[in-house]
Amino acid sequence: MSGSTSLAEQLKMAGFRMTRQRAAVLRAMADSPTPLSALQLWNQAKRNCPCLGLATVYRTLDVLNMVGGVERCHAASGRSFVSCPPGDHHHVVCVVCGRVAEFSRCNVASLIPEVSRETGFHVESHLLELAGICPTCLAEEKAE
Amino acid sequence: MSGSTSLAEQLKMAGFRMTRQRAAVLRAMADSPTPLSALQLWNQAKRNCPCLGLATVYRTLDVLNMVGGVERCHAASGRSFVSCPPGDHHHVVCVVCGRVAEFSRCNVASLIPEVSRETGFHVESHLLELAGICPTCLAEEKAE
């Protein structure tokens, strides 16, 4: 679980304590192949630490965010989730179940000169989010 | 306020009624050069229609969104709305003053096959929003 280890190290280096609860949250994040919402993270992490409180999950996310270990994203649908590692990637959100996947390929940068010309804006950043149906929901749809 | 008029027409064409409350919301949106949150919109619209309820603002936004007359603006925390012309376009938002411009050029579609392959998602739609500095704020920055 190298991801979890490095996040733990980041926390320690920043002077935060490594508690059972934080370890459980880190582990839940590392174990999930896809970004999770705070609630999902709570449910996962409780397996490792049953008495974990939801507030602690939010506090841990806050701390990790401060340290730069995770990013909190707000999807167009209003749902929010935790993305790890933060940085240059975008998300696809399932319109059926809300599952989120990440992808890094992006060609928006090549569009920017044209938009600058068209609008006069000096473009600094972009937000790209795709919506669709995840493999699981696609399979279920076909099964019906 | 041509923006407001055309939104009103869009509503009527879609079979919705034009009420005093909706007119107040439309007018508030048309009068604002920047995206507004539901709460801000409520406060503005109440000037034209003092007894306006907040729920009505949300309902009106819903209806307008359905009709394609407004869109969520994500740059500012994803909680605000802009009125916009119908049709395929995206927004550039000024990070300084909040002003929004539209552009139609978009190359995201060509990205979708790759993302589908990478994530297994069946991609149906995309959201693209650029952030930067508008011509007015650029000029002011240079003047300093």
Next chain:
DNA sequence: GACATAAATGAGAAGTCTTCTCACTTACTC
């Protein structure tokens, strides 16, 4: 290993934003 202490926690209250409910009002059709 025991102790001191400041950080971290759990549980639930509180806050914020949004949607829902339902009795009442009103825009639109005839």
Next chain:
DNA sequence: GAGTAAGTGAGAAGACTTCTCATTTATGTC
């Protein structure tokens, strides 16, 4: 002008997040 179905206001309810505070615990020091 009357009938009617869409729309409304007010407040309850719901989802998510943050705050509060008494209690617990990780960590450095002895």
